[in-house]
Amino acid sequence: MNSREKEEYLREYQILKNQGKPFFPYAVVKDSAMAVITLGVIIALAIILGSGELQNKADPTTTTYTPRPEWYFFFLFELLRVIKPPSLVILATVGIPTLLLVAVLLLPFYDRNPERRPERRPIATTFGIAVIALMAYLTYLGAHAGAPDQIELKVAPAVRPGLVVANQSGCGACHKFGEAGNAGPGPNLTKVGGRLPRDAIARTLVNPTAPMPSYKALPPKKFNALVDFLASLR
Amino acid sequence: MAIRVPKLPLRGNRHRQPWPLEEQEHNGEVQLRERAAELQAGIVGWVDERTGASGFLRGFLFRKVPKGTNWFYTLGSATMFAFLSQAVTGVFLAMYYDPSPTGAYDSVQHITNDVFLGSLVRGMHRWGATVMVVLIFLHMGRTFFFGAYKYPRELNWVVGVVLLVLTLAMALTGYLLPFDQRSFWATVVAVNINGTAPFIGPYLADFLRSGPEFGATTLTRFYSIHMLLIPVLIAALIGVHIYLVTKLGTTAPPWLKAELPEPLEKERV
Numbered sequence: 001m002n003s004r005e006k007e008e009y010l011r012e013y014q015i016l017k018n019q020g021k022p023f024f025p026y027a028v029v030k031d032s033a034m035a036v037i038t039l040g041v042i043i044a045l046a047i048i049l050g051s052g053e054l055q056n057k058a059d060p061t062t063t064t065y066t067p068r069p070e071w072y073f074f075f076l077f078e079l080l081r082v083i084k085p086p087s088l089v090i091l092a093t094v095g096i097p098t099l100l101l102v103a104v105l106l107l108p109f110y111d112r113n114p115e116r117r118p119e120r121r122p123i124a125t126t127f128g129i130a131v132i133a134l135m136a137y138l139t140y141l142g143a144h145a146g147a148p149d150q151i152e153l154k155v156a157p158a159v160r161p162g163l164v165v166a167n168q169s170g171c172g173a174c175h176k177f178g179e180a181g182n183a184g185p186g187p188n189l190t191k192v193g194g195r196l197p198r199d200a201i202a203r204t205l206v207n208p209t210a211p212m213p214s215y216k217a218l219p220p221k222k223f224n225a226l227v228d229f230l231a232s233l234r
Numbered sequence: 235m236a237i238r239v240p241k242l243p244l245r246g247n248r249h250r251q252p253w254p255l256e257e258q259e260h261n262g263e264v265q266l267r268e269r270a271a272e273l274q275a276g277i278v279g280w281v282d283e284r285t286g287a288s289g290f291l292r293g294f295l296f297r298k299v300p301k302g303t304n305w306f307y308t309l310g311s312a313t314m315f316a317f318l319s320q321a322v323t324g325v326f327l328a329m330y331y332d333p334s335p336t337g338a339y340d341s342v343q344h345i346t347n348d349v350f351l352g353s354l355v356r357g358m359h360r361w362g363a364t365v366m367v368v369l370i371f372l373h374m375g376r377t378f379f380f381g382a383y384k385y386p387r388e389l390n391w392v393v394g395v396v397l398l399v400l401t402l403a404m405a406l407t408g409y410l411l412p413f414d415q416r417s418f419w420a421t422v423v424a425v426n427i428n429g430t431a432p433f434i435g436p437y438l439a440d441f442l443r444s445g446p447e448f449g450a451t452t453l454t455r456f457y458s459i460h461m462l463l464i465p466v467l468i469a470a471l472i473g474v475h476i477y478l479v480t481k482l483g484t485t486a487p488p489w490l491k492a493e494l495p496e497p498l499e500k501e502r503v
Contacts, residue, residue: 001385009385015492016300017483024295027303027484034308035315042319042365046357051346057339058418060448067419070405072367080427094431105395107378108388116381116488128378 005114066173074142075135081145082138084179100131151177153190155232162229165222169215177233186212194234202227293480300486306380307484309373314472316366320404321469323359324461331411333457335450338413363405370401382485390478393471400468407460413453421456422448 001009021027069077076097083092111124118125151172155163166172172181176188192201205227206216215223282288299307330349332341345352374394377383383391410421425448429439444451 006385012492013300013483013486016302016486016490017298019492020298020300020303020486022296023299027299027307028295030305030308031311034305034312038312038315038365038369039319042316042358042362043354045361045365046354049357049361051353051357051360052412054339054343054346054412055414055416058335058413058415060418062415062419065415065419067416067423069420069424070364070409072364072405073402090430090432093427094435098431101395101399105392108383108385108391111384114384116384116485118379118381118488121381124381125379128375132375 001112001114009114071139071143075138078138078142078145081142151180153178153180153233155229159225159229159232161222162225162227162232165218165226166229169218169226174212189230190233192233193231196231198227198231201230297480297483299484300490302487302490303484304487306376309369309376310475310479313366313369313373314476316362316369317468317472320359320362320366321465323355323362324465326355327359328461331457333411333454335413335453338411338453342412363408366401367405370398374398380485380488387478387482387485390475390482393475393478397468397471397475400464400471404460404464404468407456407464410453410456411460418448 079092079096080089083089113121113124115121151163151167153163166177171177171189174186175181176190178190181189196204202223205223206214208214215226218226278288327345330341330345330352332338342356345356347353377391377394406421406424409424410417425439425442428442429435431438440446442452442455443449444455
């Protein structure tokens with residue numbers, strides 16, 4: 001904005017302001033109504049949804065717990081899941097959020113277009129809508145995503161029940177299955193069926209190396225399904 | 235210096251005028267009322283003489299808001315109101331909360347199950363956070379699409395973005411306080427993410443954890459950041475934000491054009 005445009009804006013604004021109404025009581029009435037609505041919504045949410053179930057007391061020794069943030073942080077959380085390669089993780093954790101924040105903070109200093117109507121600033125409006133849509137989409141993905149250790153491999157329908165058992169048993173907490181699961185302390189099981197015969201897998205499940213727990217307590221049907229699933233991974 | 239405060243009309247007088255006799259009868263009472271009204275004006279005047287508050291209040295309350303101001307313009311004050319609600323419920327929660335790793339979880343359960351209205355107040359604090367985050371984003375969206383961050387309000391946009399970051403920091407530090415599995419592990423992840431930032435990251439993470447590991451003082455550190463440091467910053471910046479809004483005026487909707495007075499040429503003809 002050059003000084004002529006600045007002066008033009010100030011003059012125009014002064015006229016609109018003089019044609020306006022005093023803040024008290026006209027704007028105050030609307031603000032108060034909105035305040036009552038805000039408080040009403042907060043109280044209604046507190047009564048209907050309660051204060052939120054407490055889970056178990058914090059235990060720093062558990063290793064299998066997969067935390068989830070509040071829903072309005074889902075878009076950041078999902079960014080972490082979308083960007084997989086370890087060398088790029090820093091981009092998701094710090095790079096993109098920081099860049100976005102700096103871009104937002106400095107907005108008035110690089111957007112120097114004097115036009116204010118949204119339909120006459122197509123670049124800014126499109127960009128704003130795009131950012132909102134992207135955040136909404138990532139939030140949606142984050143809300144519907146399972147925990148990061150949920151195994152999502154494509155397997156034959158016959159061994160599908162075994163995959164469900166593997167997820168229920170939390171195998172992904174210590175083993176990697178394709179993209180999902182943690183890379184340790186257990187070995188990568190993506191192709192375990194190619195390395196070990198079916199019997200060996202069953203034996204390891206019953207009598208594993210510490211710290212892995214034994215799975216001999218599983219009902220035989222579930223146990224066999226699990227072994228079939230693992231043996232099918234080649 | 236004399237301050238112009240309109241004298242309050244004495245209600246009794248008007249009715250009693252037709253009956254002068256009665257007025258004489260009650261003369262003592264009328265005088266008392268008059269004196270009470272004068273005393274009121276006297277107190278207002280006394281305070282005003284020492285603070286100059288009336289000029290400020292008149293400027294704040296009776297400043298004009300431009301034509302076309304609509305409901306979108308209430309989002310900012312609604313965000314501030316959500317913050318006030320958080321502050322009030324937060325004070326009550328702090329009366330019962332115990333910020334120690336051994337006691338935090340039990341004190342939160344105590345608040346939820348035993349304390350009178352504890353469950354409601356904790357619920358309001360929890361959902362109030364969500365409402366405040368939603369409102370601040372809506373307020374920001376309104377400011378963006380209306381082009382309200384442009385000249386001469388650039389600085390107020392910067393203040394607003396800082397307020398947004400502080401609000402999200404409130405959400406993050408408050409998440410640890412119930413000290414259950416979810417809040418603990420979510421915070422571990424969040425702090426580790428902070429730690430991956432270049433240069434300052436490791437120092438920031440160490441500062442938040444108060445050491446290289448999550449320890450006994452981590453919780454108290456989060457607690458004091460959550461209930462002292464950030465709220466004071468937010469309150470101060472809200473003050474700056476509103477001062478600038480008052481000084482510069484709220485924007486008119488961008489599609490409104492001022493009806494300029496008739497051009498001079500016409501008048502000459």
